[in-house]
Amino acid sequence: MAEKKVKVLMAKPGLEGHWRGLISVSQAFKDAGFEVIYGASMHPAEIATTALQEDVDIVGLSILCSNYMELVTEVAKELKANKKDDVIVLLGGIIYEEDFAALHKMGVDGIFIPGTPLDDIVASVRQIIAKGKKKVAK
Amino acid sequence: MAESNNGQVSTASGIPVKDIYTPEDVKNINYDKDIGAPGKPPYTRGVYASMYRGQLWTIRRLTGYDSPEATNARYKEEYALGQTGFSIAPDISTPSGMDPDDPRVAHDIGHAGVPIYSIEDMETVFKDLPIEKCSAYLADRVGGLLTPAYFAMAQKRGIPLDQVRGTTANDMLTWSSMELANQPPPEAYFRLSTDLIEWCAQYAPRWYPISMNSYNPRDNGITAVQELGMLMADVIQYCDEGKRRGRVPLDKFCKRFAFNMAANNDLFEEICKLRAARRMLRKIINERFGVQDPACGQFRVHVQTSGSSHTHQEPLNNVIRIAYQTLAAVLGGAQSIHANGYDEAVCLPTEQAMLLAIRTEQIVGLETGVTNTIDPLGGSYYVEALTNEIESRTWDYIKKIEDQGGLLKAITNGWIHREYKQAIIDYDRKLKTGELTIIGVNKFRLDPDKVPYKVPIFKSDRKSVDVLKKRIKKLRETRDSARHAQAMKKLDEVLRSDANSFPAVKDAVEAHATPGELGAAVMKVYGKWTYPIGV
Numbered sequence: 001m002a003e004k005k006v007k008v009l010m011a012k013p014g015l016e017g018h019w020r021g022l023i024s025v026s027q028a029f030k031d032a033g034f035e036v037i038y039g040a041s042m043h044p045a046e047i048a049t050t051a052l053q054e055d056v057d058i059v060g061l062s063i064l065c066s067n068y069m070e071l072v073t074e075v076a077k078e079l080k081a082n083k084k085d086d087v088i089v090l091l092g093g094i095i096y097e098e099d100f101a102a103l104h105k106m107g108v109d110g111i112f113i114p115g116t117p118l119d120d121i122v123a124s125v126r127q128i129i130a131k132g133k134k135k136v137a138k
Numbered sequence: 139m140a141e142s143n144n145g146q147v148s149t150a151s152g153i154p155v156k157d158i159y160t161p162e163d164v165k166n167i168n169y170d171k172d173i174g175a176p177g178k179p180p181y182t183r184g185v186y187a188s189m190y191r192g193q194l195w196t197i198r199r200l201t202g203y204d205s206p207e208a209t210n211a212r213y214k215e216e217y218a219l220g221q222t223g224f225s226i227a228p229d230i231s232t233p234s235g236m237d238p239d240d241p242r243v244a245h246d247i248g249h250a251g252v253p254i255y256s257i258e259d260m261e262t263v264f265k266d267l268p269i270e271k272c273s274a275y276l277a278d279r280v281g282g283l284l285t286p287a288y289f290a291m292a293q294k295r296g297i298p299l300d301q302v303r304g305t306t307a308n309d310m311l312t313w314s315s316m317e318l319a320n321q322p323p324p325e326a327y328f329r330l331s332t333d334l335i336e337w338c339a340q341y342a343p344r345w346y347p348i349s350m351n352s353y354n355p356r357d358n359g360i361t362a363v364q365e366l367g368m369l370m371a372d373v374i375q376y377c378d379e380g381k382r383r384g385r386v387p388l389d390k391f392c393k394r395f396a397f398n399m400a401a402n403n404d405l406f407e408e409i410c411k412l413r414a415a416r417r418m419l420r421k422i423i424n425e426r427f428g429v430q431d432p433a434c435g436q437f438r439v440h441v442q443t444s445g446s447s448h449t450h451q452e453p454l455n456n457v458i459r460i461a462y463q464t465l466a467a468v469l470g471g472a473q474s475i476h477a478n479g480y481d482e483a484v485c486l487p488t489e490q491a492m493l494l495a496i497r498t499e500q501i502v503g504l505e506t507g508v509t510n511t512i513d514p515l516g517g518s519y520y521v522e523a524l525t526n527e528i529e530s531r532t533w534d535y536i537k538k539i540e541d542q543g544g545l546l547k548a549i550t551n552g553w554i555h556r557e558y559k560q561a562i563i564d565y566d567r568k569l570k571t572g573e574l575t576i577i578g579v580n581k582f583r584l585d586p587d588k589v590p591y592k593v594p595i596f597k598s599d600r601k602s603v604d605v606l607k608k609r610i611k612k613l614r615e616t617r618d619s620a621r622h623a624q625a626m627k628k629l630d631e632v633l634r635s636d637a638n639s640f641p642a643v644k645d646a647v648e649a650h651a652t653p654g655e656l657g658a659a660v661m662k663v664y665g666k667w668t669y670p671i672g673v
Contacts, residue, residue, distance in 0.1 A: 114450040
């Protein structure tokens with residue numbers, strides 16, 4: 001039986017406008033055989049409703065501003081409200097190590113800082129998919 | 139050294155490089171016609187006769203923090219350290235044209251840049267700073283309030299508009315290279331920025347009404363040749379428009395064009411790019427548009443070290459990259475330089491990073507001796523051959539843009555963004571194959587635990603957000619509402635006509651229109667642009 005194609009929504013929940021990383025990683029996912037919905041800049045609520053409507057397996061967020069804690073909190077809240085919090089959440093951008101634990105707790109499954117080789121990102125995502133989404137501690 | 143699979147050595151933009159250059163490589167150069175003296179057309183060696191022997195470049199860093207008060211304090215520190223120009227990094231309200239209490243900016247407000255919502259805020263930012271001795275660089279949204287607010291501040295201080303010095307950066311090439319909230323289509327950028335050029339040519343002749351800017355496009359991954367090609371196509375598009383409108387003589391229209399480019403890692407390519415840029419601008423202005431005035435077609439350029447070249451891994455390595463990129467800007471003859479903070483890929487610059495950046499420029503300028511003579515690399519077989527090759531490849535690239543119908547069409551039809559996307563894919567491939575070397579990233583990469591240091595991190599003070607909301611609320615409540623309403627009505631009418639929009643924008647700002655109201659006025663007439671990129 002053919003493996004179901006991994007479907008991923010790639011989006012920027014903030015307004016800071018740096019889209020290069022989002023394109024790089026989206027393209028790497030596409031090259032890896034994933035089905036990529038390039039959401040570009042989207043409000044957290046839009047990300048959640050799109051994730052639900054498109055029935056994606058993964059939501060990939062790119063944030064290059066220090067407001068990521070707020071934005072991820074908002075996206076997580078919206079995903080939950082849409083009963084889509086079983087989706088794998090990835091976060092790329094300038095993310096400080098001191099926040100990793102809190103982000104994982106919010107439901108972020110993979111965090112990737114600038115300069116991470118694209119192949120490594122794809123490999124980690126495959127591992128995350130294989131392990132399955134860990135249920136978030138309530 | 140960039141070496142492809144077949145062993146060919148080439149520059150970062152893919153120009154093949156020979157093992158040695160000789161007189162044979164420069165034999166077709168006519169010194170007077172192709173190179174000439176600095177300060178004389180075609181300006182290959184520099185736009186001014188004395189260059190850095192007369193005056194060092196302006197040390198100008200893009201800065202903007204939490205509040206007008208905090209930014210003013212930072213500017214004063216920078217001024218005391220010997221910085222001679224100020225470059226306002228505005229907060230999200232300026233590029234997005236949204237007010238701080240707009241729910242759409244709730245998560246972004248107060249994280250980066252200085253909030254400037256009124257003439258009074260502008261006055262706070264420049265309080266006690268001698269604006270007659272310094273110049274300002276305003277990264278303003280088209281139809282935004284930074285420029286009118288700066289003009290109003292200058293007038294209040296008794297500086298007449300025909301004396302006020304500075305630059306507005308509202309060029310369509312730059313703004314369309316970023317995806318922004320509430321973003322009008324490129325036609326709006328083009329129309330409104332041309333309006334400011336026209337207006338300043340008549341009323342603020344010492345102001346640079348546009349900074350044609352390829353820095354941000356370059357950070358989208360394009361090469362030096364593409365960067366220069368887009369920039370020169372931008373010049374052609376604006377000159378064509380000035381000529382088509384015919385409301386201001388073309389020599390006045392193009393006299394105060396300013397430029398902003400990136401300095402990336404390939405030292406000689408970046409130097410030669412700036413030398414080629416000077417010669418090309420003069421050719422475009424003089425040969426293509428027939429403008430004779432030698433003061434026109436002078437490529438006055440602000441150069442910033444490439445943010446995208448700075449790495450998150452081993453941030454101190456960026457100190458070295460920034461120093462070399464600064465050197466490229468200097469050997470390339472820049473008029474103004476922004477050396478980045480080495481922590482660019484980590485956070486907003488800390489005070490330590492800011493000080494080091496200013497010192498980097500001062501060390502290059504005052505210790506190394508590279509400013510002792512003008513264009514010290516002029517006449518090098520390699521440098522002259524590479525300058526020629528970059529120019530020749532750039533003309534070919536401009537031809538491709540013109541085949542799309544010019545830069546504006548190439549942006550609106552998605553061609554430019556396809557170029558960005560392909561550039562990103564190419565860059566990522568080169569990084570993966572090792573065709574391009576970035577130390578600490580794809581070569582000699584260390585396990586993060588093995589990096590023996592951590593750098594301090596700057597964090598925004600978001601407590602000031604509530605203050606901003608209160609401030610804008612107060613502004614709306616205390617302004618003369620009749621005057622404001624009338625100014626907004628007039629702005630709407632003007633935006634729907636062919637008339638120059640700047641006087642109406644200026645009146646609206648003087649009537650205390652907010653960034654959100656100005657942004658909405660433009661969006662109402664032009665609509666939202668669907669950003670033309672995807673995978």
